[in-house]
Amino acid sequence: MSSYQLxxxxxxxxxxxxxxxxxxSLLFPIPRAGKRAELGISGDMPFFGADLWTAFExxxxxxxxxxxxxxxxxxxxxxxxxxxxxxxFKLYLNSFxxxxxxxxxxxxxxxxxxxNAALWRGGACQSSVGxxxxxxxxxxxxxxxxxxxxxxxxxxxECSRFEPAPDLLHAANDEAPVTEVLVSNLLKxxxxxxxxxxxxxxxxxxxxxxxxxxxxxxxxxxxxxHNEFHEQxxxxxxxxxxxxxxxxxxxxxARYTRRGGLDINPFRTSHPQALPANTRTARQ
Numbered sequence: 001m002s003s004y005q006l007x008x009x010x011x012x013x014x015x016x017x018x019x020x021x022x023x024x025s026l027l028f029p030i031p032r033a034g035k036r037a038e039l040g041i042s043g044d045m046p047f048f049g050a051d052l053w054t055a056f057e058x059x060x061x062x063x064x065x066x067x068x069x070x071x072x073x074x075x076x077x078x079x080x081x082x083x084x085x086x087x088x089f090k091l092y093l094n095s096f097x098x099x100x101x102x103x104x105x106x107x108x109x110x111x112x113x114x115x116n117a118a119l120w121r122g123g124a125c126q127s128s129v130g131x132x133x134x135x136x137x138x139x140x141x142x143x144x145x146x147x148x149x150x151x152x153x154x155x156x157x158e159c160s161r162f163e164p165a166p167d168l169l170h171a172a173n174d175e176a177p178v179t180e181v182l183v184s185n186l187l188k189x190x191x192x193x194x195x196x197x198x199x200x201x202x203x204x205x206x207x208x209x210x211x212x213x214x215x216x217x218x219x220x221x222x223x224x225x226h227n228e229f230h231e232q233x234x235x236x237x238x239x240x241x242x243x244x245x246x247x248x249x250x251x252x253x254a255r256y257t258r259r260g261g262l263d264i265n266p267f268r269t270s271h272p273q274a275l276p277a278n279t280r281t282a283r284q
Contacts, residue, residue, distance in 0.1 A: 019091060022099040022110070027118040028088035032081060035232045039239045047238055049268040051076040051083070051231050052278040057261030058133075060096040060107055070104060071142065072111070073278045075130030078268065080119040083231055090260045104133050145279050147203040147255065149181035152217040159218055162225040164236060168218045171209035171245035179207045182216065185283075187254060189223045189233050198230060200256040201281055202237065208247030230256050234266035242270065257283050 019026060036042070053074035060068050072093075076083070092114070101107050108131050115129045134142065161168070187200040202220060204211075219240070223233060238252045251269040253276055263284050267276055 019095045020098040021095060023095040024092065024110075024114040024117070026088055026092040026095055027114060028085040029082035029118045029121050030085055031121075032083060032231075035228070036235065039236060041235070041239065045079060046242065047078065047235070047268040047270055048272055049078040049266065050275055051078065052265040052267065052275070053089075054258070054263045054265075054278060054280065054284075055089075055093055055261060056258060056263075057090075058093055058096065058107075061098060061100045063100055063102055065100065068101075068104065069136065070107075071134040071139070073130070073132040073134070074111075074115065075275065075278070076115075076119060077127040077129070078231075078266075079126055080129075081123060082119050082121050083229065084115070084118055086262055086264065087260065090262060093261075104135065108133050143279055144282055146281050147183045147201055147253070149183035149203050149205070152182050152184040152213055152220070153186055155214055155217050157214050157217055159221045161218065161222045163222060164226050164240070165219060165222040166240035166244050168215045168222065169240060169244040170212040170215050171247070172212070173209045173246075175210050177208050177248060178210050179205075180211070181205045182211075182213065184217060184220050186217070187220055187223060187233075189230075190225065190227045192227045192229050192232070195227060196259075198256055198259070199283065200230070200254045201283070202234075202252065202254045204237075204241065205249075205251040205253075206241070206245075206247040207249040208245065211241070211245050211247075230254065230264040231266045234268055238268040255281050255284060 053076060055072040058070050058072045062068055112129060112131045116125045119129060181203065183203045185201045187202045189198050190196065191198060234252055234254045238250065242250055249271050253267045255265045256263055
């Protein structure tokens with residue numbers, strides 16, 4: 001188990017009471033700044049992006065007491081000052097279970113309002129969280145796609161390092177720049193607090209000197225015993241690639257398998273571009 005200590009009051013790693021009446025105070029924000037400082041990030045961010053969340057267990061009652069349900073997609077801007085601890089997010093969503101609302105639009109409004117307040121911790125909201133609810137009549141339109149790109153997992157490499165090892169990353173700076181999209185399903189890290197495994201797939205898109213693919217795969221595997229939240233892992237991967245390989249352009253996108261009815265899929269890019277569609281993979 002990690003020795004990391006969450007701020008007082010965090011529910012992760014503790015027994016929590018089940019609250020089934022709406023309670024926005026259950027949301028527990030964690031500042032992004034501390035972990036970013038470890039990566040040498042301060043002031044202006046070296047990337048753009050968002051954290052794409054999916055909630056598979058959202059339900060409430062209509063005014064007659066009949067249960068309603070939906071899938072929910074959340075787009076959390078990477079410039080927000082805080083992330084939301086995932087167990088607290090789950091507890092918060094559960095608090096809707098026996099609360100009554102006129103319609104899904106009222107639930108959506110509450111979700112956006114509460115998440116913005118937590119993500120900016122009472123400060124000015126620089127960019128709003130996106131909230132989209134998908135009702136049961138549209139469930140069969142939810143696709144399943146794997147990440148596009150050349151699979152690094154085809155390579156037969158020896159792996160012996162299981163903590164992040166950025167020295168494994170190399171680029172052939174004497175060769176002409178290329179544009180590549182590389183993917184791997186072998187990303188695994190652990191929860192920063194509980195040490196429970198987090199399984200993911202990662203897509204790396206770049207333009208620049210060719211990155212050594214064997215070293216890149218070994219580097220991805222090196223996260224296997226690393227304790228860090230999803231968002232922090234992706235920012236670490238981005239910064240290691242940016243600093244070691246010095247690409248002209250870089251994007252890193254990871255899709256992690258769900259836990260507790262939630263999946264978290266961070267995306268970071270060096271240049272403004274459209275966010276990827278929040279489309280689940282087979283493992284999610």
